[in-house]
Amino acid sequence: MEKQDLKIVVIHPQEEILKKIKSFLKAKGYKVYACTEIQFALYLRNRLKPEIIITSLHPIGIFTNENCLKILDDVEDPPILIVLLENEQEQKNLNLNSVKIFEFIYLNEHFNEFIIPILESAKKYYVEKHTLEEYLKDYQKSWKKQIEWYLWKEYHKTRFRSDFSLKLLQNIRNSLLQGLGINSIISYVDLMDLKKIDQENGFIIPKHYFVNLKKSVENLNLWILNLEKLLNYMNRSFPEEILDSQQVQKIIYDTIFRTEEFRMIKNQEIVVGNLKFMGKIRSNKEALSLIFKEILINAFKYSPERTYIDIVVFDNPNSIIVAFLNDVLEFKGGITGIPEEYENQIFEPFVRLNHHFDERFINEDFSLGTGLTLIKLYLQYFGGNIYLKEVMDYTREPKKRILCGVLMQK
DSSP: OOOOOOEEEEEOOOOHHOOOOOOHHHHHTTTEEEEEEEEHHHHHHHHHHHSEEESSOOBSSSHHHHHHHHHHOOOOOOOOEEEEEHHHHHHHHHOOOOOOOEEEOOOTTTTHHHHHHHHHHHHHHHHHHHHHHHHHHHEEEEEHHHHHHHHHHTTTHHHHHHHHHOOOHHHHHHHHHTTHHHHHHHHHHHHHHHHHEEETTEEEEHOOOOOOHHHHHHHHHHHHHHHHHHHHHTTOOOOOOEEEEEHHHHHHHHHHTTHHHHHHHTTOOEEEEEOOOOOOEEEEEHHHHHHHHHHHHHHTTOTTTTTTEEEEEEESEEEEEEEEEEEEEOTSOOOOSSOOOGGGGGSSSTOOOOOOOOGTTOOOOOOOOOOHHHHHHHTTTTTEEEEEEEEEESSSSSEEEEEEEEEEOO
């Protein structure tokens, strides 16, 4: 029997049902505390700080139904709530606009089959939620550094404009020379000139030189087309729309489908966690589709082969965060990961931490180091924001990973 690191409080007015649930969960290794009264349940919640509360809608005491759930949820770090139902009508009668219920489960002969998978899912959600909360605490502490960064930018505006132009030229140069074909075109033309055989009406040249030259020209032409597409994206703006949880989930799954060609390049695996949230957010469907696509392609490009890309939604009272996590790709002789001093700079136009061009991703929408800049701009149209940071992830084995969080207001 594996010992579980979760504390669970079970609340139900009938002692016989309580004993059955408690015995079953204890046999599975959980730390279980049981009570029939809401007042004692509140005492256990405040004293033990359980990660999960499994409760009936009708505990003994002055609070029942919605009020019972609201008062259990009313703490700074609320536990995960799982509600026990006697029948379907109980759920239909509930009005839960301000309470987050992780799952409903019926007290029937299938209870034991369903409760363990639900608890394991709740455990994973709890770990992911608190991993991100630690990141948010760290982010709040870094406000001073961000303010200093903006002051620095104001002070160095003239130099920034000069650097901006230089970075643009450097990115164009690197993109053209690294794999896109300018160097190879020049080389193949020179080689064909050396190897050509004069004929009466023309020349004979080695076939493989021509094939490689044609491929380089095709890559260069595709890059120019992408540059034209980028100019169009830079002139885009998006009206604010109101989206619910199902609409956002559909955009995420559609984006996963549309980026399959990029995922296959390194054979990575996308793992989708909880995507549900309460209420509605301010956003735009077309903008979100572009934003999520760029983030996923970046995750594929800048993480090792055969690793996991995790996607999960964290629901807060006034906002949500769509989080993308990927493993760190090591750059020998360059910058690995996202050091803290670069967390703001990577959103500046044409900034790349490494002059790295992977021609396998030539079909991406944004190029020249503009993707993060544009999606940050798109998010600002409806009060959103984006964060990119190294975090410790404990989902599988503890290790540093890159977290990209897209924050949107409710």
